[in-house]
Amino acid sequence: MAKTAGIVIIGNEILSGKVQDVNAAYLVRELRLLGVDVKKISMIPDDIEVIAAEVSAFSHQFDVVFTSGGVGPTHDDVTIEGIAKAFGSRVVRSPELERLLRSRYGGNVNEARLKMTEVPEGAVFISEDGLWLPAVSVENVYIFPGIPDLLRQKFDLIKERFRDQPYVLRRVYVKEGEGNIAASLNALLREFPELMLGSYPELHHRDYKVMLTLESKDEGYVQTALGRLLALLPQGSVHQVS
């Protein structure tokens, strides 16, 4: 069970625009559905010092941290070293991972592939059916590959351990612009200070100008706030509620 999460996307390819990250958006959606509040996403280069500093900060700030990228066999795969450094631990070769690697690659195991058996000392392996390599965690940090298919497969198999109470979300589509409804929103928040209230303008939709989102883990609170909002908004301004 996790209440807050941070996501660290690692890779020069993202920051130089060669590859567009899709893992952050995937994890954010999945974690939200699990009831976990993602507090921060960081995208950083393949740089041991930067990874160490970011993972250390995230590990202290959030219940759980997910990293993506930098765990392959080549020179630019330095995530393991960075995370080890974050926790002041050494990088070691795991005999368990080496056994799995050798059973997959047989005679094709070389120094480069053996790099993939390296983990920060004290790492925990989470083996689930369907994974040929276990998911690896250190303290509250879960280390995922950057390849989207592999990340999704691994996350999917271990995600239940993060499940928390779900969010309840209602949406209200409004025909007036933000400038004309801001006062209603402020009034609503004075009465419902715990409500997570979002206001998102939409330039190109024919039927509405703003999508409002009302969210809480308390369903009754959201429903009562929704009723109040519908009374506060200018008459005839609501296009749809969902």
Add this chain to the structure above:
Amino acid sequence: MAKTAGIVIIGNEILSGKVQDVNAAYLVRELRLLGVDVKKISMIPDDIEVIAAEVSAFSHQFDVVFTSGGVGPTHDDVTIEGIAKAFGSRVVRSPELERLLRSRYGGNVNEARLKMTEVPEGAVFISEDGLWLPAVSVENVYIFPGIPDLLRQKFDLIKERFRDQPYVLRRVYVKEGEGNIAASLNALLREFPELMLGSYPELHHRDYKVMLTLESKDEGYVQTALGRLLALLPQGSVHQVS
């Protein structure tokens, strides 16, 4: 002219998976084409303290910083307040922006819309043809709206001021997996330590398994390194060079 950049994407809607950010990927691509090295992207909530801390850190670390989001008229638009706090300055209403706002909205200017005339004290306005509202900067921080169309329009009109020497990029598509070419890449980097060398596995492509990228601001250096790489890779393993 800017050598390094940081991007701060602000908005609860991104972190809760309601809206997928497209601004980071856009800015990264554009900045790379301009020859600017994006060092970090951060996605954070609509929270004044968090914005202030992040913008302050980015402003010290990078030549130029771009923020996206949180500049509208509603309660969750707190970017201006956060950035003011980052620089220890006050939020003030700009008479210049108010004049522009009144000439656009006429009688429809209310308290909510006037919020959009607020800027950190000492902000600089960059008026360019085609912008009804100027781009706003404070120190080395450029403040952009989160709506992708508006961000692109503003960035496009001011981007030339960030142009630096361009990157030269060559790509090599290889039929062998990373585990079989890692030694060649390590050998290349020993000879060309300044080369930006990326290695990106591709699971689903018929014709190749890895895309290698060679990059530098020195064209001759990239070309020489490319020649050497082609000699180092296993014979017959190159699918294509571009």
